[in-house]
Amino acid sequence: MGTITKALELLTFFSSNQSQIGLTQFVKLSGRDKATVHRHLTELEQNGFLEQHPESRAYRLGPALLRLAAVREAGFPVRALLRPVVEGLSEQVGELAHASLLQGDALSPVIHADPRLHGTQVHFDPAEVLPLHATSSGLALLAFADNALRERVLSRPLSMHTGHTITDAATLRRMIDDVRQTGISQLSGAFDEEVVSQGAPLFAEGGRVIGAMSIAVPRVRARPDRDAILGRHLAEAARKASLSLGAEVQDLPPLFHAPVSKLPAD
Amino acid sequence: MGTITKALELLTFFSSNQSQIGLTQFVKLSGRDKATVHRHLTELEQNGFLEQHPESRAYRLGPALLRLAAVREAGFPVRALLRPVVEGLSEQVGELAHASLLQGDALSPVIHADPRLHGTQVHFDPAEVLPLHATSSGLALLAFADNALRERVLSRPLSMHTGHTITDAATLRRMIDDVRQTGISQLSGAFDEEVVSQGAPLFAEGGRVIGAMSIAVPRVRARPDRDAILGRHLAEAARKASLSLGAEVQDLPPLFHAPVSKLPAD
Numbered sequence: 001m002g003t004i005t006k007a008l009e010l011l012t013f014f015s016s017n018q019s020q021i022g023l024t025q026f027v028k029l030s031g032r033d034k035a036t037v038h039r040h041l042t043e044l045e046q047n048g049f050l051e052q053h054p055e056s057r058a059y060r061l062g063p064a065l066l067r068l069a070a071v072r073e074a075g076f077p078v079r080a081l082l083r084p085v086v087e088g089l090s091e092q093v094g095e096l097a098h099a100s101l102l103q104g105d106a107l108s109p110v111i112h113a114d115p116r117l118h119g120t121q122v123h124f125d126p127a128e129v130l131p132l133h134a135t136s137s138g139l140a141l142l143a144f145a146d147n148a149l150r151e152r153v154l155s156r157p158l159s160m161h162t163g164h165t166i167t168d169a170a171t172l173r174r175m176i177d178d179v180r181q182t183g184i185s186q187l188s189g190a191f192d193e194e195v196v197s198q199g200a201p202l203f204a205e206g207g208r209v210i211g212a213m214s215i216a217v218p219r220v221r222a223r224p225d226r227d228a229i230l231g232r233h234l235a236e237a238a239r240k241a242s243l244s245l246g247a248e249v250q251d252l253p254p255l256f257h258a259p260v261s262k263l264p265a266d
Numbered sequence: 267m268g269t270i271t272k273a274l275e276l277l278t279f280f281s282s283n284q285s286q287i288g289l290t291q292f293v294k295l296s297g298r299d300k301a302t303v304h305r306h307l308t309e310l311e312q313n314g315f316l317e318q319h320p321e322s323r324a325y326r327l328g329p330a331l332l333r334l335a336a337v338r339e340a341g342f343p344v345r346a347l348l349r350p351v352v353e354g355l356s357e358q359v360g361e362l363a364h365a366s367l368l369q370g371d372a373l374s375p376v377i378h379a380d381p382r383l384h385g386t387q388v389h390f391d392p393a394e395v396l397p398l399h400a401t402s403s404g405l406a407l408l409a410f411a412d413n414a415l416r417e418r419v420l421s422r423p424l425s426m427h428t429g430h431t432i433t434d435a436a437t438l439r440r441m442i443d444d445v446r447q448t449g450i451s452q453l454s455g456a457f458d459e460e461v462v463s464q465g466a467p468l469f470a471e472g473g474r475v476i477g478a479m480s481i482a483v484p485r486v487r488a489r490p491d492r493d494a495i496l497g498r499h500l501a502e503a504a505r506k507a508s509l510s511l512g513a514e515v516q517d518l519p520p521l522f523h524a525p526v527s528k529l530p531a532d
Contacts, residue, residue, distance in 0.1 A: 002305075002309050003269045003270060004269060004270055004273045004306060004309040004310065004313075005309050005312065005313055007270045008309075008310075008313040008315065008330075009313075011334055014334070014337050014338075014341070015337060016337065016340045016341070018341075019337070019338075019340065019341020019342060020341070039268075040270060043268050043270040043271050043274075044270065044274075046271065046370065047270075047271055047274040047275075047370060048369035048370050048374070049274065053471075054471075054472050054474050055471075055472060060338065060341060060342055061334055061335075061337055061338035061341070061342075062338070062369065063338075063344075063367035063368070063369045063374050063376070063477075064274075064369050064370075064374065065331060065334045065335045065338055066335050066338065066339070066344075066345065066367070066374060066376050067369065067374035067375070067376075067393065067395070068277055068280070068327055068331045068335075069327075069331045069332050069334075069335035070335075070375075070392050070393055071280050071281060071282065071285070071327060071393040072280075072285075072326065072327035072328070072329075072331055072332065073332070074282045074285065074392070074393050075280070075282070075285020075286070075326060075327070076285060076326055076327075078329075078332075079332065101329035101332070102329070103314035103328065103329045103330050103333065104312065104313060104314050104330075108314070108329050108330065108332060108333035109333070109336075110329070110332050110333075126336050126340070127333065127336055127337040127340050129333070205319070205320075205321075206320050206321060208320050211329075
């Protein structure tokens with residue numbers, strides 16, 4: 001692992017639940033020696049990627065990230081393009097919808113919306129990275145990703161997230177083959193025991209898959225007939241988003257072109 | 267300069283006007299050899315800080331930045347805290363208002379708002395970094411920053427941005443001393459020939475200055491009496507923002523506590 005990767009990896013230890021991290025904890029999390037970690041933290045801090053609390057000496061993510069995220073969005077406004085589609089989808093289906101982008105070997109959430117119409121709702125943490133093998137977004141992406149990524153992900157030991165996470169590569173390969181036919185993935189309780197979700201790939205210029213869009217429903221509201229209609233709305237939304245991200249109609253899987261039925265009244 | 271800094275510096279070459287950069291151009295911009303630059307770009311790309319266009323091979327900023335910016339904002343919601351204050355200020359004064367955070371030796375914009383009430387308005391690029399010596403935000407920050415930062419900035423050759431940029435350290439020192447008394451900085455045409463602006467420091471926990479808030483007005487609308495009232499509104503907004511960022515009342519400069527007058531009808 002290169003020096004740059006080691007330093008950038010330190011940034012990934014932050015999450016919604018862990019917004020401040022001290023030197024000792026970084027040493028523990030990274031498994032590297034204190035002097036090296038301290039040198040990396042100092043360089044990240046000098047470049048605005050971290051900032052240090054004046055009293056506690058703990059680090060948090062720095063303001064450089066806000067600026068760079070804004071610069072990316074100004075040149076390639078994925079978030080601005082996806083927001084209305086994700087919001088429209090969640091309104092249509094009355095459930096949590098989200099979109100995420102491939103980052104390394106996982107998906108990073110960029111937009112989520114939940115109309116909160118029901119007594120229970122899926123808890124979605126936008127700061128949490130989605131593992132490819134354990135989420136419907138991930139399977140939708142893997143079905144249309146290049147072989148290198150798919151093989152890299154499936155040849156490694158696969159993490160368990162619930163009692164229903166599928167960690168057998170052969171089973172996942174069969175599921176991914178199915179998703180390639182339909183354009184839509186489905187998983188039940190694989191990342192969160194109580195959640196059923198469907199995913200669809202997002203394509204950009206050149207037909208390249210760059211992320212996924214999903215609908216996540218509390219298990220208590222999942223019913224095959226309703227799920228089928230939700231899936232059609234999801235495919236329609238992923239189609240619209242992909243075209244605005246620069247994909248051509250012929251890049252999209254066949255199901256994306258089928259008409260969308262109306263949701264039955266609940 | 268360390269390896270990590272060299273790599274992170276490559277990210278700073280992106281701007282609103284330059285959202286894609288190829289290898290050759292990176293080599294030119296950084297002044298470093300091609301093999302090193304390519305190695306750094308590859309590591310940044312593998313970590314999601316860059317992504318490469320499949321055909322043109324040009325790089326753009328990557329999705330990891332969106333996630334890290336969201337994680338920072340979840341733990342330390344500066345943008346969410348500043349947005350209503352900046353928007354309220356711009357509505358009150360009918361002019362462009364913005365807030366920026368210290369990043370290294372410059373300010374990074376995080377929020378701007380412009381009610382667009384007038385025939386001319388200040389062009390504000392949220393992706394552009396604000397140099398400390400040439401902007402009212404920068405002078406407001408320097409007046410309350412620690413000596414080390416002030417001396418580092420003032421002891422270096424200072425960049426000219428217009429014919430009115432002040433690059434003489436002694437003059438800047440006197441201006442900064444004045445700002446320390448009043449709490450509000452003023453500059454005319456120093457960063458953009460046609461713009462007059464006022465800045466106020468933003469404080470956080472422990473009374474530490476972390477950024478600045480400004481109002482920028484086209485020169486044609488600048489009048490001493492109106493500017494004075496704008497400055498009072500600015501101080502009031504910076505006071506409110508600082509308190510919500512964790513500063514205590516006694517950390518703030520005296521002018522921040524003066525009452526705000528009403529703007530006269532235009």
